[in-house]
Amino acid sequence: MKLFKLIIVLFICHYNIHAQELSNQQKSIASISALTAKSDWKGLKPELSKGLDNGLSINEIKEELVHLYAYVGFPKSIMGLRTFLAVLEERRANGIQDNWGKEASLIDDTQPKYDRGKKVLEALIQNPLPDTKPDYQQFSPEIDRFLKEHLFADIFERDVLSHKQRELITVSALMSLGNVKPMLKGHLGISIKQGFTKAQLEDLAKTLKPYLNRKKLKSAKEVIEEL
Known part of the structure; x- marks a missing residue:
């Protein structure tokens, strides 16, 4: 019984520690986004390769770069x-066969595109949009x-990436761009609603430290x- 309790405690501790960090895939998504935003093509190449190695x-x-x-x-x-x-x-020249992954599913376009985009945005912020x-x-x-x-219908409706992944891409790009505090604050708030913890967003800042100047x-x- 004591051994069982110890195993449970260790499992909870392990889970709590890792809940404070981004996964390797998420870190790759963030780095690719930040480097693209700052036009660092030399630095982007190894991060793209690392992203594939991390299972993306x-x-x-490709969807991230389009987003x-x-x-x-x-x-x-x-x-x-x-x-x-x-x-x-x-990578192909070196004999590496990378996984293409799934294609985007067909989108139901029976509703007006504006209404579809509004619905997606309300799902992201988990609230109805105000009248004003x-x-x-x-x-x-x-x-x-x-x-x-376009943004919330044409792009966000594509299911190659989840809404949570798309918000990670967005906040990473905004951090790299800088001087867009209202947008960054808004999207960080959405990131919390999409399931990121504050500790994980702090880990995001740590992950992007090599690509951001001090300011x-x-x-x-x-x-x-x-937040």
């Missing part, structure tokens, strides 16, 4: 895809429509502390 599929990494264009722009996203192609060619829109959306109804229809790292830590 080709389609998952990023919504936050860091098409040029960086395309350069990231080109870098990934070079990595895959090198933020000031920037009142100023530019176009950006509201593009966000709902960006300090700002990221301050936002996490405010």
